Amino acid sequence: MSVTTTPIQEAQFKTLKYCPQFPERVGSIQGARSFCQDFFPWYNKEHYHSGISLMTPESVYRCMAEDVFRQRSIVLAEAYEKYPNRFKGIAPRPPALPEAVWINKPIFD
Numbered sequence: 001m002s003v004t005t006t007p008i009q010e011a012q013f014k015t016l017k018y019c020p021q022f023p024e025r026v027g028s029i030q031g032a033r034s035f036c037q038d039f040f041p042w043y044n045k046e047h048y049h050s051g052i053s054l055m056t057p058e059s060v061y062r063c064m065a066e067d068v069f070r071q072r073s074i075v076l077a078e079a080y081e082k083y084p085n086r087f088k089g090i091a092p093r094p095p096a097l098p099e100a101v102w103i104n105k106p107i108f109d
Contacts, residue, residue: 015043053095060098069097 016022019039026032048054055065072094080091 019043052098055098060100065097069094 016039019042021035021038023031023035026035043057045056045058048056052060053065053069055068059065059068076092076094080087
């Protein structure tokens with residue numbers, strides 16, 4: 001029996017298997033569930049995503065992104081003030097705030 005997968009399914013599996021804690025083998029459905037019970041909270045609450053300005057999905061979803069952005073701006077300004085040569089004389093800025101968080105971005109005609 002062959003199984004057909006979509007690009008979205010492939011991307012989701014890639015996300016799982018590139019997690020440092022992903023097991024070499026999953027021996028049972030219970031083992032898979034156990035891994036996922038730890039993985040999803042980490043992925044949503046602790047893992048910083050490059051596609052959403054190095055924020056966590058939770059921080060964007062719960063409208064905390066502006067506070068995180070503001071704090072990052074302060075820290076970067078302080079670092080620049082202390083060590084401008086480290087930044088080649090250009091004040092660093094955090095990545096722009098994400099506009100939205102999507103699991104699968106809708107396609108609009």
